[in-house]
Amino acid sequence: MSDALYLIGLVALTSWLAWFGGRRWLGLDKAVRPALWRLLEWVGLAVAFYVFNLLVGVTAVVVLRKLTGSFISLYVNTDATLLLLSSFQALVFQWWRADSE
Amino acid sequence: MPRRPPLRWASVLGVLALALLAVLAYTPVVGAISRRLDTVPEPGRADAIVVLGAGAAPDGVLSNPSLRRFLGGVMLYRRGLAPRLILMGPAYEGSPIEAEVRAAMARDLGIPLAAIVVEGRGLTTRQEAALAAQHLRDGGGHRVLLVTGAQHMHRARRLFERAGLEVVPAPVVEISPASRSPDGRLDLARLILQEALARLFYRVSGYL
Numbered sequence: 339m340s341d342a343l344y345l346i347g348l349v350a351l352t353s354w355l356a357w358f359g360g361r362r363w364l365g366l367d368k369a370v371r372p373a374l375w376r377l378l379e380w381v382g383l384a385v386a387f388y389v390f391n392l393l394v395g396v397t398a399v400v401v402l403r404k405l406t407g408s409f410i411s412l413y414v415n416t417d418a419t420l421l422l423l424s425s426f427q428a429l430v431f432q433w434w435r436a437d438s439e
Numbered sequence: 440m441p442r443r444p445p446l447r448w449a450s451v452l453g454v455l456a457l458a459l460l461a462v463l464a465y466t467p468v469v470g471a472i473s474r475r476l477d478t479v480p481e482p483g484r485a486d487a488i489v490v491l492g493a494g495a496a497p498d499g500v501l502s503n504p505s506l507r508r509f510l511g512g513v514m515l516y517r518r519g520l521a522p523r524l525i526l527m528g529p530a531y532e533g534s535p536i537e538a539e540v541r542a543a544m545a546r547d548l549g550i551p552l553a554a555i556v557v558e559g560r561g562l563t564t565r566q567e568a569a570l571a572a573q574h575l576r577d578g579g580g581h582r583v584l585l586v587t588g589a590q591h592m593h594r595a596r597r598l599f600e601r602a603g604l605e606v607v608p609a610p611v612v613e614i615s616p617a618s619r620s621p622d623g624r625l626d627l628a629r630l631i632l633q634e635a636l637a638r639l640f641y642r643v644s645g646y647l
Binding site for chain 1: 448450464466632
């Protein structure tokens, strides 16, 4: 079995267990579609924040190089943690929007 | 909590992003893209082997790409394809100079001291090209075996040619396109995207 099939199968199984447990013991709604829409929105917002961070980051490096004369690598903007931080920004934005009147 | 409908544009973007993630991580597409973009090695004799920098940690441990490039250069030297080995790589935020770390390893591996050129001043590929051209002018010759990552080769080759050097590409595989793990595929996709952005930046800046 390939890694891909294994991982997808694993997540499908634990998702079903969470859905089953949520309904049986927590009394949650049967429908998960609204939550899936929220997930899609969150992923989209994370991508938007990532692109925004990338554009501002590249501009900042270019400007700082010119202003200070020191070298800052452009590659710092492609660090993997930037995607994680962007996803946090997206989550906060989503919650902020949901809580706003 | 008031219920606002999800932002439509963000949801559409989310669908596209998840679809892209699935294709990149769970199918061999990224490997095929990488193979298509890779430069085919053209082994041949040259006046020098130039090994481009790729990073070192503060304790002097070379990054994986740096080590792979270094070994690629040493193997070409061992095959007798050039009389000189120009090792590049600067100091990164408190790390020792990458080129010097590599030079010490080359000596330990039996490369004669007289054949090693240490060049740790180049911070970008463009600077490395200019410095390599200067070394070649000083030492005589203009044909180099260029050792760098397969994804990086296209941009590096153009820069070295613009610096007046004849380039024989000797790319090294930094992440295998044959990787079947989703993790490895995403690493490769990231490397390809990073290089595409770097190429775009060099084009916009007029360096290519």
